[in-house]
Amino acid sequence: MAMNPQKRATLKEVARLAGVSYQTVSKVLNGQVQLPEVTEARIWEAVRALNYTPNHTARSLRSRRSHTIAYCWAPTATGQANPILDELLQSMVQAAEQQGYYLLCFPNLPDPNRQREAYRELIDSGRVDGFILSSVEYEDPRILYLMERRFPFVAFGRSNPEYQFPSIDIDGGMGMLKVVRHLVERGHRRIAALTWPPESRVGANRISGFLQGLIEADIPPVPEWMERGEGVPSFGYQATLRLLKLPEAMRPTAIVAFNDAMALGAVRAAQQLGYRVGSDIAVTGFDDTPIARYTLPPLTSVRQPIWEVGERLVNRLIALLDHPEISSPYCELIEPELIIRASSTGEETPLDQDHPYLYP
Amino acid sequence: MAMNPQKRATLKEVARLAGVSYQTVSKVLNGQVQLPEVTEARIWEAVRALNYTPNHTARSLRSRRSHTIAYCWAPTATGQANPILDELLQSMVQAAEQQGYYLLCFPNLPDPNRQREAYRELIDSGRVDGFILSSVEYEDPRILYLMERRFPFVAFGRSNPEYQFPSIDIDGGMGMLKVVRHLVERGHRRIAALTWPPESRVGANRISGFLQGLIEADIPPVPEWMERGEGVPSFGYQATLRLLKLPEAMRPTAIVAFNDAMALGAVRAAQQLGYRVGSDIAVTGFDDTPIARYTLPPLTSVRQPIWEVGERLVNRLIALLDHPEISSPYCELIEPELIIRASSTGEETPLDQDHPYLYP
Incomplete structure (x- = not known):
């Protein structure tokens, strides 16, 4: 030739x-x-x-693709960490690279006009082929804008049930249901919850499972045992002090925190009041962050398979780009796993087997 | 008009x-x-x-800039976390956004040819204006390539002393010197180190400060007390078991881990052997990761002002782009801070004041 x-x-x-x-x-x-x-x-x-x-450039020209995925989330503040979103980003960067894509990262802007302008510019300039969104909330303006523009995107998390768009989410309700079943099995009937304000979408998903667990066990919910605040240790600490200072007949025997950060505050408050966490009172978390197995006692928590979620988000978006004829505005729900440790059983947990690289 | x-x-x-x-x-x-x-x-x-x-697009055309910064690092593996690099990324994404830039993220590729090709393509296609690199090592091929191409970049971390390029680094040696001085002040003279293999650039920087601290105090280094391995808890755990099973006359009284992950393994090993960490044996970490103040006892560690580093990296790169006539191939060294907690003093640490959002 x-x-x-x-x-x-x-x-x-x-x-x-x-x-x-x-x-x-x-x-x-x-x-x-x-x-x-x-x-x-x-x-x-x-x-x-x-x-x-x-050649990626040649490939871009041919297919008119930039081979770039925009990723937008609400970054954490100075000195704070969000291990779940951090790991999600790591897995997406690697999954994207394996498919010949770059990830263009930018924060979720608080000013809706500026945000709209950023999305418009990214789409109109052809700089990105699609979007992945996390930190998704109800009435999320990013989702409304991308649906209106009919531009490809996949969200990590659900929004209003009436919005139809491709998303992947961890089934937080199922995670909470597993926590409550575990506590009920161990004899608990006075179960308090540390959760977010009612407008939190993630909170609402998790609460539905929490309440389902109570209903299954014929336990009527007690309003005083539902504490709502910011998902940080200081809130978990303060709320737990309040709960454990209730008159004895009204005091919960188990505290279900809706993330590990609140659980850590709860453990510290209980220990400060002289409770042995695990035997005198059960405390559970959610996220199974790397921290969970180092606390004393190690923390019972719900593990999100977040690495897998990152890979699925990237692959699903690329499938949308490759096959625009296939519309798939459904939510893929992934079941999380309950990791039982001493904070809810009082039993000395052996060195963790579930993360073999952590200990011999 | x-x-x-x-x-x-x-x-x-x-x-x-x-x-x-x-x-x-x-x-x-x-x-x-x-x-x-x-x-x-x-x-x-x-x-x-x-x-x-x-208008960013118009601005791009005018100045021939993409207003995109490529960021390349070695991502962590599944289920592992690197809180320092995670926070660095958060701060860079926000600093870049404030200056009208996007961050294009991609992993440090193990295959040098593929990596070179990725850099070439990013530069030749005009997709990025400059690079920020982290996970910098000796003989780093990314640095050699960018120096050869005379393309703007700033590195987080140093490489071979003979390479001249713009970089920002935490003074890890100074951090270790502060740790050793603190331990010597508290009467320790048998000080072991848990560090990385000799080829680690970060390890070499920190060891120099560690040894300087020993020399200042007239303490001869003991080869048996220098344990080298991967910077993970399991290594810290195994190495500490070895150190604490030495004959009593040869046993260290303080263990200086070169990151918090190894320190956590060391604490666990010491506690398993019946030591009270803080009073029977001192253990220190490095990084002051969010985990450090939740361990029991809370961990003495060296805090890296990583948020500030992220902002400086972005601003320094943009200054290079705005003023290409100014060459500034020097390393800006930032001094880290020693955070003293109970793991090296045995004294009950009050609820941490240094991160006021964590506790009331």
């Missing part, structure tokens, strides 16, 4: 030389299919003969 | 109408300068009269 040395070999030329279809070459180069050894060898020979190199 | 409604007003037109220089308008709009009230009012009037809106 006559080759112009100035011109890059195309995938089609490779396919012609190897005697297979363009799609087949593409799939083999991307590791998406395994063919008989001789066929694959013929393809790789053609790649070498034509000195073909897959 | 005759205005073409199809054409956006330019900054120069605003400047002409306001009777000031182009640079002055730019600085006022970017909040970089304060002028007499009447002058500022005149500029804002002109902005409104011409309906001028700063």
Whole structure:
């Protein structure tokens, strides 16, 4: 085949030389299919003969794609950490790279006009192919804007039930249901909750499971045992002091925190009042952050398979880009796992087996 | 002034109408300068009269900038966390946004050819204006490539002393010196170190300060007390078991871990062998990760002002882009702070005052 040395070999030329279809070459180069050894060898020979190199710029021009995914979330403040979103970002950066995409990161802007302008500019300039959103709330203006523009996106988390858009979420309600069942099994009937204000979407999902657990066990909810505040240790600490200073007949025997940060505050407050956490009072968290297994006692918590969520978000968005004809405005719900440790059982937990790299 | 409604007003037109220089308008709009009230009012009037809106796309075209900064680091593995780099990323995303820049994130690729190709493509396609690198090591191929290409970048961390490039680093040696001085003040003379293998650049910086501390106190280093391994809890745990099973005359009284993760493993091992950490044996960490103040006992550690580092990295890179004539291939070293808690003193630490949001 006559080759112009100035011109890059195309995938089609490779396919012609190897005697297979363009799609087949593409799939083999991307590791998406395994063919008989001789066929694959013929393809790789053609790649070498034509000195073909897959080129992202060329690919962008061909498909008019930027191969860039915008990712938007509410960053944490100075000195604070959100291990769940941090791990999500790590997994998405790696999943995107494996598919030849970059992640363009920017914060969720508090000013709605500025935010709208940022989205408009990113779309109109062709800088990004699609969006991944996290920190999703009810009436989320980002979701409304992207739905209106019919621009591809996938959200980590649900919003208003009437909005139809592609999303992936951890089933927080199911996680809470598992926590309450575990506590009920161990004999608890006075179960308090440390949660967020009513407008929190994540909070509402988790509360529904919490209440379902009480209903299953015929336990009437007690308003005084539902503490609402910011999801930080200081709130967990203050709320627990209040709960444990209630008259004895009104005092809960278990405290279900809606994240690990609040649980840590709860543990500290209980210990300060002289309670042995795990035996005198049960405390549970949610997130199974790396911190959970280092507290004394180690913390019973709900593990979110967040690494997997990050990979799924990226792959689902790329599937939307590759097959715009397929609309899939549904929410993929992933079930979390209850990790039982000493803070709800009082039993000395052996060195954690679940994260083998942490301890021998 | 005759205005073409199809054409956006330019900054120069605003400047002409306001009777000031182009640079002055730019600085006022970017909040970089304060002028007499009447002058500022005149500029804002002109902005409104011409309906001028700063537009990133237009700005990109004018200055041939993408207003995108590439950020490259070694992401953590599944289920692991690196709170320092996580917080760095949060602060950089926010600092970049405040300056009208996006952060394009991608992982440090293990394959050097693929990595070189990624850098080449990002530069040649004009997708990014500059790079910020972290997870910098000796002989770092990314640094060599960017120096060769004379493309703007700033690194978080140093590399070979003979490479001249703009960087910002925490003075890890100074942090370790502070740790050793603190322990020596409290009477310790048998001080062990849990550190990384010799090829670790960060490890080498910290060891120099550790050894300087011993020399200052006339303490000869003991090879058996220098344990080297991966910076994870399991290594800290195993190494501490070895150290505390040495014959009594050869046993250290203080263990200086080169990060908090190893310190957590060390605390657990010591407690398992029946030591009261803080009084029977001192353990210190490095990083002051959010976990440090929740362990029992709370962990003495070295705090890296990482939020500030992120802001400085972004601002320094943008300064390089704005003033390419100024070359500044020096390393800005930032001094970290020693946070003393019960793990090295045995004294009950009151609820932490240093992070007031954590506890009341």
